[in-house]
Amino acid sequence: MTASPRAVLFDLDGTLLDSIPAFLAITRQACVKLGWPQPQPGYIREVMTLGRSPIEALLGPVDDHDARRSELTAASLSLWQDVFAGEVRLFNDTLAVLQRLAGDGYRLGIVTDSNHFVVSQLTGLAGCPPIEVIITRDEAPARKPSPSGIELALRRLGLGPHAAVYVGDNPIDIQAAHGAGVRAFGITTGASLREDLLPHGPHAVLDSLSQLYAHLGAWSPHATASPTVRGELVSGLGEAGGFLAIDWVRDAIEGWLGGPFHPGTINLKVDTDSATLAARCRDDPWLRRFELAARDTFCPALLHAVELTHRFMRTPALLLWPQVPGYPEDKLELICPMPLRARWALSDGARLDVRYLTVEEPWP
Numbered sequence: 001m002t003a004s005p006r007a008v009l010f011d012l013d014g015t016l017l018d019s020i021p022a023f024l025a026i027t028r029q030a031c032v033k034l035g036w037p038q039p040q041p042g043y044i045r046e047v048m049t050l051g052r053s054p055i056e057a058l059l060g061p062v063d064d065h066d067a068r069r070s071e072l073t074a075a076s077l078s079l080w081q082d083v084f085a086g087e088v089r090l091f092n093d094t095l096a097v098l099q100r101l102a103g104d105g106y107r108l109g110i111v112t113d114s115n116h117f118v119v120s121q122l123t124g125l126a127g128c129p130p131i132e133v134i135i136t137r138d139e140a141p142a143r144k145p146s147p148s149g150i151e152l153a154l155r156r157l158g159l160g161p162h163a164a165v166y167v168g169d170n171p172i173d174i175q176a177a178h179g180a181g182v183r184a185f186g187i188t189t190g191a192s193l194r195e196d197l198l199p200h201g202p203h204a205v206l207d208s209l210s211q212l213y214a215h216l217g218a219w220s221p222h223a224t225a226s227p228t229v230r231g232e233l234v235s236g237l238g239e240a241g242g243f244l245a246i247d248w249v250r251d252a253i254e255g256w257l258g259g260p261f262h263p264g265t266i267n268l269k270v271d272t273d274s275a276t277l278a279a280r281c282r283d284d285p286w287l288r289r290f291e292l293a294a295r296d297t298f299c300p301a302l303l304h305a306v307e308l309t310h311r312f313m314r315t316p317a318l319l320l321w322p323q324v325p326g327y328p329e330d331k332l333e334l335i336c337p338m339p340l341r342a343r344w345a346l347s348d349g350a351r352l353d354v355r356y357l358t359v360e361e362p363w364p
Contacts, residue, residue, distance in 0.1 A: 007132075007157055008101055008212075009150060009182070011168030012112035014190015016094050016122055016209075020044055022087035029083055030075035031058065048191040049170060081117060088121050091189055095127045097209040102129035107157055109133040111140070111149040111166065111176075133157055145172040147179030154180065162285045165203070167212060174200040185212065203280070215280070227287075229278050231268025231332050233341075233350040240265040240320075240333065248295065253335060256290045256303065257318055258364035262339045265320060266308075268332040268352060275329045282321060287356045288363055290318075299324045305357040305364070308334060313344050316364050319354060 013019045027039050039058055046052040055068045062068055102108060108131050110119060115136050122128055133156045140149035150166055157164075161181030168174065169190025174197060177184030186197035186205040197205050204215050241264045243249060253261060270278065281287055281304065288305040300323045308317040318335040321327070332354060340346065357363055 006105075007107040007109055007154075007159055007164040008216075009109040009111050009133075009153055009164055009166045011166070011170070011173045012110055012114050012118060012122070014048075014169035014192075015167055015173075015187055016091070016098075016110070017118070018089045018091050018189070019084070019087075019118070019121075020048075020191050021089075022084045023048075025087045026076050026080045026083045027054070027058075027072075029079055030072055033075045033079070034071060036072075044191050045193070045196075049193075049196050084118070085121065088118075090122065090125070091209060093208060093210045094122070095125070097212065098129050099127065100213070107132050107159075109135070109153045109157065109164075111135045111144075111153050113137045113140075113143045113149075144168075144170075145175035145179065147176045147181075150176055150180035150182060154182075165216075167206070167209075171196060171200045174202045185215065227277055227281055228353050228355040229270055229274040229332070230351055230353050231270040231274065233346055233348055233352060234267050234269045235348055236265060236267040236333070243298065244335065246298075249292065249298075252290075252292055253303075253318065256305070256364075257316065257335070257337060259337060261318075261335050261337050264339075266317075266334040266336055266340050266352075268334070268354070270330050270332055272330070278332065279329060281356055286358050288359050288361070303335075306334070307355045307357060308336065308340075309353045309355070310344055310346065310350060315340070317354075319356075 010016050013023070024039065024044050027043070031038055036058060043057050046057045047054050053065070053069070054072060055062060055065050059068065098108060108129065110131055112119065112135070115138060119134055119136060123131055133153045135149045135153045137143060140146070140152060142148050154161060154164060165183040165185060166173065166177035166180070167185040167187055168177070169187050169192050171192065174184040174186055178201065183203045186192070186200070186202040187209070188194050188197070188205065188207050189209070194205050206212055244253065244263050244265070282302060290303045292301040292303065294300040302321045302323060304319040306317050306319045308315050315336060315338065320333045320335055334354070
């Protein structure tokens with residue numbers, strides 16, 4: 001099976017480059033040159049994350065704000081390149097993560113509001129794998145939070161938004177990713193804290209680049225196994241049987257499953273990691289899924305095609321997720337073509353594996 005290509009796009013400053021100290025050093029030296037007070041702790045976060053004016057963050061309210069900002073800009077420009085090159089560093093896992101992603105077949109890109117000189121501090125290093133697409137402020141139609149830079153990167157890669165993720169250290173990175181329709185990952189290695197990023201709805205917040213791989217397990221472009229979760233068999237409340245016996249529900253499920261099914265569900269309880277993976281899989285377009293629209297007084301439901309296994313036994317099944325508020329995250333409800341407990345001689349506590357099937361795998 002040849003999977004469609006996938007891409008990982010990155011912000012640069014604070015994400016791939018440990019450049020926040022360099023920006024702070026530039027400001028400090030500019031302030032010395034101007035005879036201004038030094039920036040206070042938290043200055044970079046106030047300016048880069050919270051959007052405060054650098055003049056207000058340095059000097060407080062002043063009548064000649066615009067003139068002072070011009071002075072600061074001129075002083076910074078006169079020294080920034082040498083200071084930046086001397087201060088900037090890579091994070092200790094930057095090259096290792098990029099090399100591993102490239103080796104696993106991911107297509108790599110950078111979308112940044114910085115310029116090509118800053119980009120070269122990474123791409124000019126020995127060991128940096130090829131970055132297939134680079135969009136700086138010189139190429140992007142608008143700066144973030146506009147999604148236009150990410151959208152341009154996707155066009156140059158020839159990919160749709162479902163085939164990419166974006167990693168950045170700032171709320172505007174998450175906003176841009178959402179606007180472009182790609183999955184957004186926040187990271188706390190730059191100017192922003194976790195509490196700055198979470199309100200913007202990232203797919204996850206990372207504390208290092210190395211943590212990204214834990215969230216790409218269901219995405220790997222050359223994965224030989226689709227995502228699998230393991231759960232423990234528990235007794236249900238017997239409420240699903242009546243719903244599955246409704247004519248229009250039964251007809252739809254028989255069509256998807258390819259034949260009759262047992263009029264009840266198997267219930268599995270999963271741990272936190274499996275629940276998190278299952279939640280991510282709900283929106284993955286590369287997994288085979290079906291939608292049961294709301295009708296009468298019944299809520300809509302999402303169903304995934306899965307393979308259910310226990311020891312040497314296996315069967316196709318449908319993983320049912322009723323789309324109602326408060327549905328337990330640690331519960332998996334499965335529809336099987338046979339009475340599984342009786343056929344496989346199972347009792348509560350038995351452990352079963354649920355493997356999601358991709359759209360490229362045969363079904364049913």
